[in-house]
Amino acid sequence: xxxxxxxxxxxxAIIVGFNIRPDSIAAENAKNAGVDIRLYxxxxxxxxxxxxxxxGMLAPKYKEVMLGKAEVRQVYKITGVGAVAGSYVREGKITxxxxxxxxxxxxxxADDKIAGLRRFKDDVKEVAEGYECGISLEKFSDxxxxxxxxxYTMEEIxx
Numbered sequence: 001x002x003x004x005x006x007x008x009x010x011x012x013a014i015i016v017g018f019n020i021r022p023d024s025i026a027a028e029n030a031k032n033a034g035v036d037i038r039l040y041x042x043x044x045x046x047x048x049x050x051x052x053x054x055x056g057m058l059a060p061k062y063k064e065v066m067l068g069k070a071e072v073r074q075v076y077k078i079t080g081v082g083a084v085a086g087s088y089v090r091e092g093k094i095t096x097x098x099x100x101x102x103x104x105x106x107x108x109x110a111d112d113k114i115a116g117l118r119r120f121k122d123d124v125k126e127v128a129e130g131y132e133c134g135i136s137l138e139k140f141s142d143x144x145x146x147x148x149x150x151x152y153t154m155e156e157i158x159x
Contacts, residue, residue: 012034013035013036014035014036014037014038015030015035015036015037015038016038016039016040016046016050017037017038017039017040018039018040018041018043018046019041020039021039022037022039060156060157061156061157062154062155062156062157063154063155063157064152064153064154065152065153065154065155066092066150066151066152067092067093067094067095067098067151067152067153068089068090068091068092068093068094068129068150068151069089069090069091069092069148069149069150069151070087070088070089070090070094070127070133070135070148070149070151071087071088071090071146071147071148071149072085072086072087072143072144072145072146072147072148072149073086073087073088073132073145074086074145075143075144075145076134081116081136082136082141083136083137083141083142083143084116084118084134084135084136085134085135085136085143085147085149086132086133086134087132087133087134087135087149088131088132089127089128089129089130089131089132089133090129091129092129092151093126093127093128093129093151094114094117094126094127094133094135094149094151095114095117095125095126095151095153096114096117096124096125096126097114097153098113098114098151098152098153099111099112099113099151099152099153099154100112100113100114100135100137100149100150100151101149101150101152102137102140102143102147102148102149102150103147103148103149103150104144104146104147104148109140109142109147110137110139110140110142112137112138112139112140113137113138114135114136114137114138114151115136115137115138116134116135116136117133117134117135118133118134119131119132119133119134135149
């Protein structure tokens, strides 16, 4: 392995070799240029490592997983907290760590996170279908009776 030249621009490269050793000049030039030299005796090890590196370079893909829907029955204005929606969970469940999409008359009005989820006077992690709860959002406060909360999470898809 000879002929590796250095340059001022950063190089993002890997040199792959099978059953060989680089000479000292090539190894020093590669090191100075920031080029990684990988040496293998078995080609399958190389393929596995490059496949893993390529998967790590890909941007993760996400899919939306619907958790549940709740209907706003009454809105309470609480000093220091803001608007709290007295809601009835119509399907699925609402969890504290979920994203919330607020739908009004079939139009998505807001996409926010849950700031507070309460059942009676207790903070809860989730509320199941058929139960009532109080939901407050982090940023959006223009909640009206009849609005629908759609709770969802984003899951990473393995590539």
